[in-house]
Amino acid sequence: MPTHSMFLTHLSLTHYRNYRTLELDFQQPFALFQGQNAQGKTNLLEAIYFLSTSKPVHAQQEREIVDWQATEEPIPYSRVAAEILPGGHLGGQDAGKPTTIEIILTPRGDGLNFTKGVKINGVNKRSMDLLGVMPAVLFLPADIKLVDGSPSERRRYLDIALCQCDRTYCRALTEFQKVVTQRNSLLKQLRDQNARPTAESTDA
Secondary structure (H helix, E strand, C coil): CCCCCCEEEEEEEEEEEEEEEEEECCCCCCCCCCCCCCHHHHHHHHHHHHHHHHHCCCCCCHHHHECCCHHHCCCCCCCEEEEEEEECCCCCCCCCCCCEEEEEEEECCCCEEEEEEEEEEEEEEEEEHCCCCCCCCCCHHHHHHHHHHHHHHHHHHHHHHHHHCHHHHHHHHHHHHHHHHHHHHHHHHHHHHHHHHHHHHHHH
16 A cells, blocks of 8 residues: 555546536645635545545435536536646656546436446556545544544544555455444344234234
8 A cells, every 4th residue: 555645636527516527737735725605615625535435425326426417418427537646746756657546427227326437547446446546534514523423423434544544454344344234134134023923913
C-alpha cells in the first residue's frame, strides 16, 4: 500500500450530481472551493471521495448521484475520473508517474439500477482495488454525529479509513459483515420457528 504523498492534479465529472461536465486542474497541493450555497462545493468533495472509496456519500443507491440531464444522452451515464501524482512536490523532479482513476455508472435493465465500472490506468478493476490508490478523509458538517452519535457511526467512519490503509483489514471486515448478516438471518428463522407453534395453539 502506498505510504508516500499523493496529489490530485485533475478532476473530471460528467453527469455527476449537479455537474453536467467539469474539467478541473489543480496546480497547488492545497485547494479552496468558494461559492454560494447549493452551487456544488460539497459535491466536488464527494466526487473525490467517491474515487477513493467507490462508495457514494449521501446516496442510498448509486443512481442518485447521476445528473438528471444524463437522460438526454443516447445512453445515460455518469463518469467521475481523476489523475493523481505521487511525489513530494507537484511538478517536481521527485514526482512519480501519474495514475488515472475512473468510475463510470451505466444503466441496466429498466434504467433504475446502474452498473459500476472501475478503471485504473485504463485497465478494468474491482471496486476494492481502488482502496489505498488515492487515500482520502472526508469530514462534512453532518459528521458531527461522530461526536454525539451512536458508536456504530464512529465504527463505520474508522472502518472506511482503515480499509484505505489495509486491504487485508477490508477483506476481513467484508467477511465479518457477511457472517453477521448470516447469523442474524439464522436467528430470525429460529425465532420464527419457535413462535409458530405458539401462534397455532392460540388460534386453536
